[in-house]
Amino acid sequence: xxxxxxxxxxxxxxxxxxxxxxxxxxxxxxxxxxxxxxxxxxxxxxxxxxxxxxxxxxxxxxxxxxxxxxxxxxxxxxxxxxxxxxxxxxxxxxxxxxxxxxxxxxxxxxxxxxxxxxxxxxxxxxxxxxxxxxxxxxxxxxxxxxxxxxxxxx
Numbered sequence: 001x002x003x004x005x006x007x008x009x010x011x012x013x014x015x016x017x018x019x020x021x022x023x024x025x026x027x028x029x030x031x032x033x034x035x036x037x038x039x040x041x042x043x044x045x046x047x048x049x050x051x052x053x054x055x056x057x058x059x060x061x062x063x064x065x066x067x068x069x070x071x072x073x074x075x076x077x078x079x080x081x082x083x084x085x086x087x088x089x090x091x092x093x094x095x096x097x098x099x100x101x102x103x104x105x106x107x108x109x110x111x112x113x114x115x116x117x118x119x120x121x122x123x124x125x126x127x128x129x130x131x132x133x134x135x136x137x138x139x140x141x142x143x144x145x146x147x148x149x150x151x152x153x154x
Contacts, residue, residue, distance in 0.1 A: 017103060019110045026062060030106070031055040032099060037090040051090035054102040059083040067114055074113050085109065 015027040034049040058071045058079075072083055079085055087109075089102035 017107065019107050020114065023063070023067065023110070023114060025056075025110075029056065029061050030103075032102065034095055048095075050093060050095045050098055051088060052095065052098040052102045054085075054087040054089065054106060056085040056106060057083060058085060070116075071110070071113050076109070076113075078109065 016024040017027055017030065018024045031054070033053045033055075035051050035053055036049050037051040058068055059082075061068065063071070071079070071085075078087060085106065087102050087105050089098040089105065091101060092098050
């Protein structure tokens with residue numbers, strides 16, 4: 001999943017990001033910009049651009065229409081109204097590690113969004129379970145009947 005682009009150079013046109021079996025994205029569809037990181041880090045943080053802003057336009061991608069529909073139906077703050085996934089990676093001190101982390105987070109987002117849950121097949125309740133439920137109800141009813149006091153039994 002590592003990318004061979006250094007210092008903003010464009011990846012090879014045939015380079016692909018394998019998301020899951022059967023789904024891959026050309027790296028030329030993913031825009032990555034290096035920006036300065038936020039937070040503590042000493043003087044180095046003020047002069048080096050190690051954080052990565054990753055942008056992936058779902059609508060303009062080469063994914064199938066069903067994949068695009070599933071992605072755009074997601075309610076996630078990383079997905080803008082225009083259908084662009086924005087991920088900022090700044091955990092590491094090096095640009096290359098942040099780039100790999102951003103691509104990994106994009107893959108995780110896509111895998112989670114493209115996962116199609118299996119449809120539930122309704123099954124019959126076994127007769128033994130039905131009988132046990134009814135027996136428990138009658139046993140409970142008998143116990144409660146023994147607790148009842150009738151009128152004038154005090």
